[in-house]
Amino acid sequence: MKLQSKSTTIFLFWYLIYIYASVLEASNDSDGGFELEKKEEHHVKISDFPTGFFFGAATSAYQVEGAYLEDAKSLSNWDTFCHSIGCGENGENGDIADFHYHLFLKDIEIMHSLGLKAYRFSISWARILPRGKCGEVNPAGIMFYNKIIDNLILKGIEPFVTIHHFDFPQELEDKYESWLNHEMQEDFVHLADICFKYFGDRVKYWTTFNEPNLFTDFAYMWGVYPPARCSKPFGNCRTGNSDVDPLIVMHNIVLAHGKTAKLYYQKYKLEQGGSIGIVVNCLMFVPLTNSKLDVEATQRAFAFYIGRVLDPLIYGDYPQEMHEYLGNQLPNFSIHEKYILKNSIDFIGINHYSSIYTKDCTNSTCSPTANRAIQGFLDIVAMRDGILIGESTGIEDFYVVPKGIEEIVNEIKFRYKNKPMFITENGYSSPDLHEKRVNVILNDTKRVKFHQEYLEFLAKSIRDGADVRGYFVWSLMDNYEWLSGYSVKFGLYYVDRETQTRIPKLSAIWYKNFLLNKTYPINVRAYA
Ligand code: BGC
DSSP, rough: OOOOOOHHHHHHHHHHHHHHHHHHHHHHHHTTTSOOOOOOOOOOOOOOOOTOOOEEEHHHHHHHHTTTTTTTTOBHHHHHHHHHBBBBTTBBSSSSSTTTTHHHHHHHHHHHHHTTTTTEEEEOHHHOOOTTSSSOOOOHHHHHHHHHHHHHHEEEEEEEEEEEEEEBHHHHHHOOOOOGSSSHHHHHHHHHHHHHHHHTTTTTEEEEEEOHHHHHHHHHHHHSSOOOOOOOTOOOOSSSTTHHHHHHHHHHHHHHHHHHHHIIIIIHHHOOOOEEEEEEEOOEEEEESSSHHHHHHHHHHHIIIIIHHHHHHHHHSSOOHHHHHGGGSSSOHHHHHHHHTTOSEEEEEEOOOOOEEEEEEEEESOOOTTSSSSGSSSEESEETTTTSSSEEETTTOEEEOHHHHHHHHHHHHTTTTTTOOEEEEEEEOOTTOOOHHHHHHHHOHHHHHHHHHHHHHHHHHHHHHOOEEEEOOOOOOOOOOOGGGGTSOOOOOEEEETOOOOOEEEHHHHHHHHHTEEEEOOOOOOOO
């Protein structure tokens, strides 16, 4: 780790300890010790949610673990990608990230002190099976996740484990082009088998994949995630076919899920009693106008983006709209595969951040990338009549639209007959990416407001009958945000990159109070 000069480091260290101590002291006071705004406002409370509802926070392996080559871990696709092109503004990567591989016990302490009931994290495939199914299981990798799981349970925190959150051993890419090859299905099932075998006695909530819809598009259509494959007009990659590859990749992922679920149901479920789901990136699509064409384009957007993953796993095939628009380009499932896929999830993981307007392209002018079958001949836009759909955030295409969470939950509830749902990610990042003043970052009133408002709308959907069983803040702490490196921050905790000290932001204090069923005014400043 790059360290500053000794005296600056010592100063910074004591400064951070001072801030940390004052916040802890303040958060223990009955009024929080801050300048509370004494205005009576209604705020969502934990008592607005059903008993047993899981409130938690989430992270993923590459984004927090670091230790990228320790204890026999192999290089992952993301290690290789970021080392070659340099991800993030300053060529950053996840080599060190939040050093969670070494600080996980402290992080579990933090979760406990917040009162979290659940923690969602992912497994680094390259740590457990450095060479995929052709190599040995790495005992150090197994031990690491065993320690995490045991310590979570000791603190009464339910582990929610994602098996694949974008990263896998680079060797699988080099050997047979990973997800473009059906061999990857067997490799994935082997990984899942190892996870169930070693962790399944204690892990009761499994998700196979995180956001296969976002992952396939970013990696194989736009070519911005590894293995960076695409073709024009989507991008200028060395190789790839943006109109075809995403369909092949999704087909392999969906089948890998189906086979994994079958394995779990046949070999493990009876004894272990857990459940299995998948996590989908769920933008809420809103018609740009109320014309019939835009309304139909909005339905197509759901089918092409969300239904593409969920329809096969619940109904056994891709949505009818995809068949209609893609014809023979869409890979087929055999009767046997459809049988395996149908009803292969116990719950749906919803990652929801934003809503976006949808516009038809069959009858109006659109960008060359939108006006294509692979995109369902539709475009997404953020403005209507010159007004943004919601306040901007640190991520392009993510806007603050609190009502969207109620709308997306209701749509999913309707389409999938109220299958149990978890909000597996929801979070806010400030658009001010260059803000360096720690006290400003810590006073994250906008993040508090974001969570309060989204939770209010979530509570409403639950009151109206939606079977939502949990909510995970993305993220427990600031971490490595893929192409944005460390400048985009989603955490409840600020992480000092030099010392790896975790400091609670105002949002962490709010979450802690919320979990204690205490209201906490939005406009409170925690830090001078
Ligand atoms: C991903 C996370 C990511 C978050 C914020 C989700 O798409 O699952 O890994 O950090 O969004 O961009």
